[in-house]
Amino acid sequence: MERNSKGKRDKTSARKVVRIPPDTKSVVLGVTGSIAAHKSAELASLLVKQGHEVFVVMTQDATEFISPLTLQTLSKNPVTTSFFDEKENWRPGHIELADHANLLLIAPATAHIIAELAHGLAGHPLAAIALATRAPILLAPAMNGKMWEHRATQENVEKLRACGVEFIGPEEGMLACGYEGLGRLWKVNDIAFRAEFMLARQDNLIA
Numbered sequence: 392m393e394r395n396s397k398g399k400r401d402k403t404s405a406r407k408v409v410r411i412p413p414d415t416k417s418v419v420l421g422v423t424g425s426i427a428a429h430k431s432a433e434l435a436s437l438l439v440k441q442g443h444e445v446f447v448v449m450t451q452d453a454t455e456f457i458s459p460l461t462l463q464t465l466s467k468n469p470v471t472t473s474f475f476d477e478k479e480n481w482r483p484g485h486i487e488l489a490d491h492a493n494l495l496l497i498a499p500a501t502a503h504i505i506a507e508l509a510h511g512l513a514g515h516p517l518a519a520i521a522l523a524t525r526a527p528i529l530l531a532p533a534m535n536g537k538m539w540e541h542r543a544t545q546e547n548v549e550k551l552r553a554c555g556v557e558f559i560g561p562e563e564g565m566l567a568c569g570y571e572g573l574g575r576l577w578k579v580n581d582i583a584f585r586a587e588f589m590l591a592r593q594d595n596l597i598a
């Protein structure tokens with residue numbers, strides 16, 4: 392196990408091998424650099440309570456908003472923050488996560504990750520997983536209302552929708568940036584419910 396600058400063991404660089412019990416669904420929960428990132432903690436808990444294996448993948452900026460340790464504890468799995476966390480397995484961990492995922496859920500999804508995904512960029516594990524996975528993708532955007540309504544963002548959203556990516560929210564309300572408008576992360580309970588619906592849909596339980 393690696394050690395950080397204080398000589399302590401770096402728990403977030405722990406082995407990332409994906410071992411999922413049969414019949415368990417695997418949800419990759421992407422977290423990006425939004426003020427709403429703290430809500431991903433409750434979402435991870437809900438998904439675990441719903442009986443799923445949850446693998447959190449964070450952008451570097453997301454780690455400024457919420458600690459990987461919090462999400463590691465709540466998800467009960469190691470958290471991926473960098474391609475270079477993955478040192479023990481011959482197979483890249485992000486490809487393993489992409490292959491085993493039954494759902495990729497990114498909540499909150501920044502304007503930046505939406506743009507990256509719309510353009511097929513793969514500069515960090517979360518974006519690479521979104522390209523490599525064939526699992527359904529659900530994005531829950533959160534951002535300033537003007538960012539959401541900007542033509543560039545709306546074109547990116549349309550492009551992703553055309554590729555089959557689904558969106559939940561954002562909702563209208565008071566935003567952390569001080570403005571009121573369309574940009575708040577959708578209610579976490581509803582996001583978990585939609586995730587459940589998308590997982591069940593794969594089993595043809597729901598038409």
Ligand SMILES: Cc1cc2nc3c(=O)[nH]c(=O)nc-3n(C[C@H](O)[C@H](O)[C@H](O)COP(=O)(O)O)c2cc1C
Nearest residue numbers: 423424425426450452453501502503504533534535
């Ligand atoms: C306090 C603060 C709050 C932010 N909240 C958001 C947000 O809700 N949505 C968003 O798209 N960007 C937000 N940003 C800007 C993103 O962090 C920035 O675009 C970053 O590059 C996103 O990177 P990522 O998508 O790789 O995590 C915020 C920045 C700061 C400093």
